[in-house]
Amino acid sequence: xxxxxxxxxxxxxxxxxQAGQAISxxxxxxxxxxxxxxxxxxxxxxxxxxxxxxxxxxxxxxxEIVVTLRGPDETAVIRSRVRKAGIWINDQSxxxxxAPSLFKIAASRRLEQIxxxxxRAQSGVDIDxxxxxxxxxxxxxxxxxxxxxxxxxxQQKAQEDMFSLDEGAVTWLGDRLFSTMFSIPAAARxxxxxxxxxxxxxxxxxxxxxxxxxxVKAGISQRVFEAAQGWPISYGLGVTLMALLCxxxxxxxxxxxxxx
Amino acid sequence: xxxYLPIAELSVNVPLLLAIGVAVGVVAGLFGVGxxxxxxxxxxxxxxxxxxxxxTVSAQIAASxxxxxxxxxxxRTIDWSLATALVISGTVGSALGVAALRLLESRGLADxxxxxxxxxxxxxxxxxxxxxxxxxxxxxxxxxxxxxxxAARPYQPLPYQSxxxxxxxxxxxxxxxxxxxxxxxxxxxxxxxxxxxGLLVVPVLIYAMRVPxxxxxxxxxxxLAASMLVSxxxxxxxxxxxxxxxxxxxxxxxxAGAQFGSMLAISMRPERLRLLLGLLILAISGRFALNxxxxxxxxxxxxxxxxxxx
Numbered sequence: 303x304x305x306x307x308x309x310x311x312x313x314x315x316x317x318x319x320q321a322g323q324a325i326s327x328x329x330x331x332x333x334x335x336x337x338x339x340x341x342x343x344x345x346x347x348x349x350x351x352x353x354x355x356x357x358x359x360x361x362x363x364x365x366e367i368v369v370t371l372r373g374p375d376e377t378a379v380i381r382s383r384v385r386k387a388g389i390w391i392n393d394q395s396x397x398x399x400x401a402p403s404l405f406k407i408a409a410s411r412r413l414e415q416i417x418x419x420x421x422r423a424q425s426g427v428d429i430d431x432x433x434x435x436x437x438x439x440x441x442x443x444x445x446x447x448x449x450x451x452x453x454x455x456x457q458q459k460a461q462e463d464m465f466s467l468d469e470g471a472v473t474w475l476g477d478r479l480f481s482t483m484f485s486i487p488a489a490a491r492x493x494x495x496x497x498x499x500x501x502x503x504x505x506x507x508x509x510x511x512x513x514x515x516x517x518v519k520a521g522i523s524q525r526v527f528e529a530a531q532g533w534p535i536s537y538g539l540g541v542t543l544m545a546l547l548c549x550x551x552x553x554x555x556x557x558x559x560x561x562x
Numbered sequence: 563x564x565x566y567l568p569i570a571e572l573s574v575n576v577p578l579l580l581a582i583g584v585a586v587g588v589v590a591g592l593f594g595v596g597x598x599x600x601x602x603x604x605x606x607x608x609x610x611x612x613x614x615x616x617x618t619v620s621a622q623i624a625a626s627x628x629x630x631x632x633x634x635x636x637x638r639t640i641d642w643s644l645a646t647a648l649v650i651s652g653t654v655g656s657a658l659g660v661a662a663l664r665l666l667e668s669r670g671l672a673d674x675x676x677x678x679x680x681x682x683x684x685x686x687x688x689x690x691x692x693x694x695x696x697x698x699x700x701x702x703x704x705x706x707x708x709x710x711x712x713a714a715r716p717y718q719p720l721p722y723q724s725x726x727x728x729x730x731x732x733x734x735x736x737x738x739x740x741x742x743x744x745x746x747x748x749x750x751x752x753x754x755x756x757x758x759x760g761l762l763v764v765p766v767l768i769y770a771m772r773v774p775x776x777x778x779x780x781x782x783x784x785x786l787a788a789s790m791l792v793s794x795x796x797x798x799x800x801x802x803x804x805x806x807x808x809x810x811x812x813x814x815x816x817x818a819g820a821q822f823g824s825m826l827a828i829s830m831r832p833e834r835l836r837l838l839l840g841l842l843i844l845a846i847s848g849r850f851a852l853n854x855x856x857x858x859x860x861x862x863x864x865x866x867x868x869x870x871x872x
Contacts (some may be wrong), residue, residue: 342807344566345573379865381670389678389854392670392863451862458860488566488573522807523568530569530802538798541806542791545621545813548788549628552817 327508328356331499338486339520346488349515351408351497352481361504366409367426367472370500371484373404373464373517374493382451393525396452401436403428403491404464408471408482416502425500425507429465463487492517492527519560569805570614575742576811578608583815589628590816591823592830593779593839595760596786599684599846601812602757609673612673614805616755617797621809623752624790626816627760627783630824634780641777645784647738648745648763652789655749658787660796670865676755683751683848687765688843694769695836740770745785752786753793760786761843767834775832776780 331353338347355365377399381392398415407413413422423431433456460467463485472482486495498512519527529537564573582604590597598619605615634640666672744766748759760782767778798804827835 340566345564345565376866379670381863381865383858383861383863385665385857390856390858391674395670429783454860454862455864458862458864488564489571491571501714519568521609523566526568526806530798530804530806534802535795537806538795538804541621541798541804542624542794543795543807545625545809546628546787546791548813549625549630549817550632552625552629552821553632558600 312501326357326359327501327503328354328358329365329499329501329509329511330354331369331497331511331513333513333515336515338515338517340492340517340523341521344488344523346490347485347486348483348497349497350481350483351499351513352475352479353499353511354479355499356478356480357501357503357508365501365503365508366411367480367502368407368409368413368416368425368502369472369482370427370498371404371406371409371515372402372432372496372498374402374491374495375400376403376491377401380451380455393405394451397438398433398436399438401509404486404495405432406465406484407467408484409469410472410474410480412469413467417505417507421505421507425502425510426498427500429467431458462489464490486517490517500508514546565807565811567610567614567805567808568616569803570610570808571863572609572807574608574610574673579808579811580815581814582608582623585820586622586812587816587819587821588823588826589819589842590623590626590760591630591820591825592827593760593764593823593835593842595764595782595839596627596752596757596790597816598623598757599680599761599843601816602755603846603849605808610805610808611803612676613667613801613803614808617794617801617803617810618805618809619757620752620790620794620797621804622812622816623757624787624794625813626820627787627790629817629820630780630783631787634783637776637780639776639780640784641773641781642784643691643753644767644773645788646783647741648748648781648786651745652749652752652759653783653792655746655751656753656789656793657749657796658746659750659753660793662750664800666754670863673863675852677850679751679755681755681847681854683762684843684847684850687761687775688840688847690769691765691836691840692844693840695833698833699837721803745789746787749789749793752789753796759789776835776855779827794853841863 304306331351334350334352338349351369351371351373355367357365377397378401379395379397381395383390384393407427409416413427417425419428422428426432456465464487472480474480493516495515496512497515498510499543500510501508518524529540563576565576566573569637576628582601586597586601586604589595601619601622602615605619606612631640663672666675744763748763751757751762753757763782763785764778768772768775773781794804
């Protein structure tokens with residue numbers, strides 16, 4: 303986080319405190335289904351985040367809402383591919399520690415119109431700021447070399463519907479009630495997903511509220527996953543036994559009738 | 563019809579996976595190879611993570627090889643003592659291969675090493691098989707009655723048994739070391755690059771060990787089934803990358819395809835079978851060569867080191 307960003311955030315907090323005397327903010331947030339179950343026929347899902355927001359006080363202000371959905375963290379290495387001696391090999395890498403596997407933003411209007419970049423970064427509603435906090439680099443040379451592959455990875459995550467920004471997707475269903483919907487793609491990881499609603503007013507963050515949705519495996523998927531993680535040797539032996547039996551069974555099924 | 567794979571953590575089309583299984587099974591049954599050289603790249607192509615593809619294909623190879631064993635045993639085309647020697651050394655090789663894969667993965671070198679290994683292995687074997695079988699075919703046309711060529715000798719199991727387990731002369735020791743080295747290399751490559759090693763073991767048995775084609779294929783089935791069973795267990799234990807659901811779909815398609823393949827194999831002349839296999843291997847190695855020199859669609863590769871699940 304840059305020093306300039308820190309100063310801007312401190313000033314915005316100060317302004318919030320001063321404005322807090324004039325504006326009192328209320329925000330509630332809820333989620334349509336707290337648990338998404340991944341069964342054997344899972345091809346993706348969606349979740350609706352809704353809530354109420356109200357600003358009251360001497361200063362007239364209609365809140366702007368930004369909702370983020372953050373998936374389980376992962377530590378990833380992004381390696382650029384370069385051509386050396388005529389063949390393509392892996393080269394410089396960017397390491398992301400505790401980066402979100404999924405990060406989606408929905409806003410009631412364009413983010414630039416809601417708050418300036420530094421306020422957005424400090425409020426956790428800027429994907430670039432979230433990812434740069436996770437990035438581990440050693441030198442400026444590495445950053446320069448790995449930059450293009452990092453950008454390509456960002457683009458790929460967007461194509462896979464893991465990262466998204468939908469400005470205008472938060473809709474008002476009255477004076478106070480807002481709602482937005484996030485898709486959970488088929489390749490989404492299992493684990494806790496945190497939905498955070500942020501209410502801005504006058505370019506400043508006034509209040510944030512969070513709620514959780516759990517993506518869990520269910521049925522046979524869950525049992526297979528738990529067995530593979532919990533009892534890996536028994537699981538491996540079980541799969542090999544299944545393979546052997548299937549092979550021998552097929553041999554009998556196909557070969558014996560011909561022999562007779 | 564989509565199904566969610568619990569270890570690969572994505573949804574895939576079931577008929578597509580079954581078709582891959584059947585196609586690989588036909589090739590496996592026809593040539594007595596595991597078919598991993600086909601199924602691993604195909605699975606990666608449909609989006610299965612490479613680590614899961616390599617590990618799960620081991621189970622499929624084990625099943626397709628096992629399905630051919632009874633048929634080969636009935637036709638007496640298995641040299642059991644040779645198979646036992648190869649299985650023991652192959653198990654050691656599998657363990658070393660799994661360890662090497664984990665090391666390469668941690669350094670981001672796995673895909674390059676796997677591709678280069680595939681290319682060198684397949685290119686070398688495919689070229690030599692194609693050239694030899696073409697020679698055999700031409701020689702056969704000129705001298706149809708002459709079956710004195712080494713590869714066409716009728717199988718005599720007893721000499722092999724004495725080569726493998728008895729030590730009478732220094733030459734026997736060298737032969738045993740050669741068998742051990744072959745089994746170890748096959749197990750190592752199988753675990754490292756997700757192929758059964760039938761591509762390696764069948765030609766070596768035919769050309770270096772002078773084992774007739776049918777016996778080489780039968781014996782390699784036993785060796786492949788055993789070494790891939792070990793490899794599957796090791797992958798599950800060390801990487802948690804074996805997807806049982808994916809394995810089952812591939813196995814169902816594979817064992818059915820393998821039966822058709824083995825029926826076709828019986829009706830074909832050995833040199834034609836070897837020529838076909840050689841050309842298939844060359845075509846696949848050509849694809850790998852292109853992969854290395856072609857500008858990739860993505861100029862980056864992502865490796866997930868750790869996930870937080872709570």
